[in-house]
Amino acid sequence: MSDSSPSLPRINEPAPPFAATSTHGNIKLSDYRGKWVVLFSHPADFTPVCSTEFAAFARMQAEFDQRNVQLIGVSVDSIYAHIAWVRSIEVLLDVKVGFPVIADLDMKVAHAYGMIHPGASTTATVRCVFVIDPNQNVRAMVYYPLTTGRNIDEILRVVDALQLNAEKGLATPANWKKGDKCIVPAPLTVQDADKRVREGLESKDWYLSYKPG
Numbered sequence: 001m002s003d004s005s006p007s008l009p010r011i012n013e014p015a016p017p018f019a020a021t022s023t024h025g026n027i028k029l030s031d032y033r034g035k036w037v038v039l040f041s042h043p044a045d046f047t048p049v050c051s052t053e054f055a056a057f058a059r060m061q062a063e064f065d066q067r068n069v070q071l072i073g074v075s076v077d078s079i080y081a082h083i084a085w086v087r088s089i090e091v092l093l094d095v096k097v098g099f100p101v102i103a104d105l106d107m108k109v110a111h112a113y114g115m116i117h118p119g120a121s122t123t124a125t126v127r128c129v130f131v132i133d134p135n136q137n138v139r140a141m142v143y144y145p146l147t148t149g150r151n152i153d154e155i156l157r158v159v160d161a162l163q164l165n166a167e168k169g170l171a172t173p174a175n176w177k178k179g180d181k182c183i184v185p186a187p188l189t190v191q192d193a194d195k196r197v198r199e200g201l202e203s204k205d206w207y208l209s210y211k212p213g
Helices: 048-059 061-066 079-093 108-112 152-168 190-196
Strands: 019-022 025-028 036-041 069-075 101-103 127-132 138-144 182-184 202-205 208-211
Touching: 019 079, 036 152, 048 061, 048 069, 048 079, 048 152, 061 069, 061 152, 079 101, 127 152, 138 152
Parallel strands: 036 069, 069 101
Antiparallel strands: 019 025, 019 101, 036 127, 127 138, 182 208, 202 208
């Protein structure tokens, strides 16, 4: 019996490449090399939860732009449905959707990223978020059921944490927010552990030390 489970990308491995039709014309993942990418799927156009999510992403567009992040939406709807829907969102929810939305009718992007989960729906993408770094490696991914809208502040927080780690090599504790103290990675040798407790960091013990980001 063959395994029907979706094939999922893996963290710190290359993001599956794609070329697709979008509301901004033909796009490829490689177009965005050198930028961070937040690729997110939604089940269907003209649905209530998805509409609130798209409006929320659009309202946070400037925050993502400041962080050199390209937002890209995707679902298996047609390009005509996408165009009509983003125009509807602009009128009904008073916000302009400024990022491309992929029309994945052949489901190539959906299957490459494991967005189709038969237990939820055989035709609609579940709510996925992939954070892809400037080298086009997957750095984070989150899956939500069809009924649960995403928290865009949390997605932005994850981007902040990943960018901090990429720049300074620091980790982030539970409930961390930009500007909070960060965690220094734990020592890997006895010698480094002895050194750590003398380094003047805010250390709870040799393996748990904090410093400003």
